[in-house]
Amino acid sequence: MLRIIKDRLEEYRESLKKRHSDFPLDHLLVLDENRRKLISEINNLRHEKNLIEEDIAKKMKTGNKEIDREKLKELDTKINNAEKELSKIEDEINQLQLRMPNFVDPSVPEGTDESYNQVVRTWGDAGKVGPDHIEIGTKLDLIDLERAAKTSGARFYYLKKDLVRLNYALISYALDFGMKKGYTLLQPPYMLRRAILESAVDISAFEEAIYKIENEDLYLLTTAEHAILGYHYNEILDEKSLPLKYIGISPCFRKEAGAHGRDTKGIFRVHVFEKVEQFIFSKPEDSWKYHEELIKNAEEFFQSLGIPYRVVNVCAGELGAPAAKKYDLEVWLPGQNKYREAVSCSNTLEWQAVRAKIRYKKGNETLYVHTLNSTLVATERALIAIMENNYLPDGRIQIPKPLVNYMNGQEYIEPQKL
RNA sequence: GCCGGGGUCCCCUAACCUGGUAUGGGGCAGGCCUUGAGAGCCUGUGGCCGUAAUCGGCCUUGUGGGUUCGAAUCCCACCCCCGGCGCCA
Incomplete structure (x- = not known):
């Protein structure tokens, strides 16, 4: 990375400035x-x-x-x-x-906080206001937060009854969705070595986000992204095999240490959730094309569920160190009366590949690949969006069309009968 | 967890016992030859440092230490893989 930066020093200085980085x-x-x-x-x-x-x-x-x-x-x-x-x-x-943070792409907006994020496009009828997922979940006996607090503490939850099934329906649907797009399914190990994580993330993430296994060189996964990157750790790939496209499914374990006081209620920000993740290893010249492909996939997925959303181009100050550009897909939540992040789609260029030593042979040259990652669906957040957007006046939740088959034909989650 | 075998360059492999600076093949790239393809032959094939370039040097045998003028080779610890035993959803 240092070598690459020395070749493009002025450009790199600009990137640091744009990030407001003190590196x-x-x-x-x-x-x-x-x-x-x-x-x-x-x-x-x-x-x-x-x-x-x-x-x-x-x-x-x-x-x-x-x-x-x-x-x-x-x-x-x-x-x-x-x-x-x-x-x-x-x-x-x-x-x-x-x-060392990555370069910042010229198309990334300036700015220090999310108010500088640029809305790229919106889809669906946002603006509906209604009860939040906690209220609905409690009324229909689909979520139990109090007992989770008893057994495990804050930011944990029990899902119950049809919501458990809906969660697995989302996962199954998302896996099939990715498979149909030609992505290879991957269920990774849920623990990773430090060396793998160091290649995937900014080092500061460790204290803030990552659970460590005592007395072992193992850490609980915060996202399947890292495990998929590690899948090809220290490998030289065949040029003809690129791009390699993967869909991973795993639970994600996060400490949320830096998030005190934010989203403390409900299942929006929790220590464990399930996520279906897209990941691509590509040739450098193709990576921007695949960045668009990944966000389009996520959009198509949420469109098929009928959830209103908008896509934002995240400003430089809010980018993590690995990303050169990041789209967030934010879903409309009637319970909060705002858009909230549900998908994050990044191009890390060669930042991760250099650290993970993932290269490919182009003729006689050995070059670094580019890596890209994007949520397809983080299911707990998608459940919130479904519950709140599809809550009917009669107290039922309408199950999105594509999930009905995965729910054995069930179309509604019914209120409790007393 | 215990016992045994193993880890060598992109892949396979020799050298390890008996220490002297990593052998051969495959793949890939380039060249010669050919009407073309194939075969054959030649060269190249990791990282780092210096150099305008040519080129030169250093490092690299799972990782880290030790012994030695010198370690792939001998010694110690750890990691991983394979086989057997034990335990186990």
Whole structure:
């Protein structure tokens, strides 16, 4: 990544500025300079030592066992010292590089918070106002938050009865939807090693978002995205196999440590939810095309459910470090009387691929792929949208057409009979 | 968890016992040859540093340490894979 940035330094400075990032680029460049000097020094010393060793090897063959131990000792000391200094510098560089944000695409709007996000398009009749999913869920006995608080604490939930079935119907429908689009289904491991996660996310995400397994080098998945990226970790892909398109399904475990006080009620922001995720490994020249494909897929999916939404182009200050551009699809929630994020669709260019060492052969060259990810559906949020948008005056919830088959023909969730 | 076998460059593989700087094949790319294709032959095939380039150097045998002038090779720890035993939804 550092190399790529050095080739496009001014462009990168612009990106940092646009992000309002405090990343210490100049310090990193100085460190890199020192690093290269030291490496040259060490190479020369090692070369000297190798020559002596070769000479010894030759002499041994003729029975001559003279060894200039003093000269070797001296070289060893010098090499050792230089190496210590180098590893100190490299540690610092590595630390910094893990925090280094991606370039920002020119089409991304300026801005520091979500009010600067640009609405790209809207679909459906937004504006309906009504009871929120907690009220509906309680009335129809579909969600139990109090007992979840007893067993597990805040931001947990029990789904009940038809809502459980509707959740699995959404998942099944989404998997079939992706499969029909030619994506390969993947159910990943729900725990990942640190090295895999470091290649997928900004390091600061660890404390804020990721649950760690005690005494093991394992972390609970926050999204299938990371596991799909890891699927091809340290691989050289066949050019002809690109693009590789995947649909993953997994639970997502999130600490939500930085979200105190936000969306504290209901199942909107929770510690565990299910998500069907799209992921593409592509050639660099194709990645923007697939970025549009991913958001279009998500839109088509929500259109088929009849949920009103809008797509926004997320402003530079709100982009995560990995993304060069990000669309959010925000669904209309009558219970909140606003649009809320349900899908996030990012192009990370080579940011993740460099860290995960995922390349492909183009003739004689070995190039990094581009990686893209997008939610297809995070089912708990989609359940909220369905409950609130499809809540009928008579107290029933109408099940969206495409899900009826997955519900064995059931068209409504009925109110409790007393 | 225990016992045994293993991890070598994009893939396969030799060298490991007995330490001397990684062998051969496949694939891929380029070239020669050919009307074309194929076959055959030659060259190249990871990372880093310096150089305008040519080129030169260093590193790379799962990871990290140790022994040694020198480690793929010997020693220690850990990770992963395969087989057997145990446990298990």
